[in-house]
Amino acid sequence: MKLLACLLMAASLAAPVLSASAAEEKPAAAHAAAPAPSKPDLAQGEAKFTAVCVACHGAEGNSGIPVNPRLAQQHPEYLVKQLQEFKGGKRVNPIMQPMAAQLSDADIKNVAAYVGSRKAKPGFAKDKELVALGERIYRGGIADRQVPACAGCHSPNGAGVPAQYPRLSGQHADYTGAQLTGFRDGVRKNSPQMAQVAARLNDREIKAVADYIAGLH
Numbered sequence: 001m002k003l004l005a006c007l008l009m010a011a012s013l014a015a016p017v018l019s020a021s022a023a024e025e026k027p028a029a030a031h032a033a034a035p036a037p038s039k040p041d042l043a044q045g046e047a048k049f050t051a052v053c054v055a056c057h058g059a060e061g062n063s064g065i066p067v068n069p070r071l072a073q074q075h076p077e078y079l080v081k082q083l084q085e086f087k088g089g090k091r092v093n094p095i096m097q098p099m100a101a102q103l104s105d106a107d108i109k110n111v112a113a114y115v116g117s118r119k120a121k122p123g124f125a126k127d128k129e130l131v132a133l134g135e136r137i138y139r140g141g142i143a144d145r146q147v148p149a150c151a152g153c154h155s156p157n158g159a160g161v162p163a164q165y166p167r168l169s170g171q172h173a174d175y176t177g178a179q180l181t182g183f184r185d186g187v188r189k190n191s192p193q194m195a196q197v198a199a200r201l202n203d204r205e206i207k208a209v210a211d212y213i214a215g216l217h
Helices: 004-031 041-054 075-088 094-102 105-116 129-140 172-185 194-197 203-214
Strands: none
Touching: 041 105, 041 194, 075 105, 129 194, 129 203, 172 194
8 A cells, every 4th residue: 555655646746757857859849940030032122122222223233323323233131121111200301211121121122132133333433533532531531530441441442341331342432421411411321330320421532432432342
């Protein structure tokens, strides 16, 4: 009888342990079964880009209009962020906001992946007198005004850093200049870091940096 009682007690004590073990395994199994994020669809991205974006941003994202940015070879993560902020109103632009409003989250990811996969055409500087100044600022900053070198974030060749800092190489000087001015004047508000940098630049310096970036490769 004593042996039977001991066996029954051991079984009752073991049951909660087994239940707890099973409970721990269940969430793990559920986590393992979670579907992986879907990959961007480049074909869908091309179709949507052609339907909505190509008129302003050019074939394969190589805009020929100086005030409209070149998007080819831009980091998809950066493009996704900008389109989402246009759509949500954090970045204000009377043309881009209604355009972005037409795009679903999937459209945004697909378009960003498509243009990011296209090769950018090289740009060129226009103002030879300002290029030297632009290069000095881009590569060395302006120490007495605490302006950091652009190359520190956007890389020496303008390739940028994926998911952090955009590619600038070959971008239209008109567009880059307008964005720097917008950051400085508080018109573009979706990057406090860039607003602080641009606030320390005058018009001539902005034009010089933008022109140098246009020919950067």
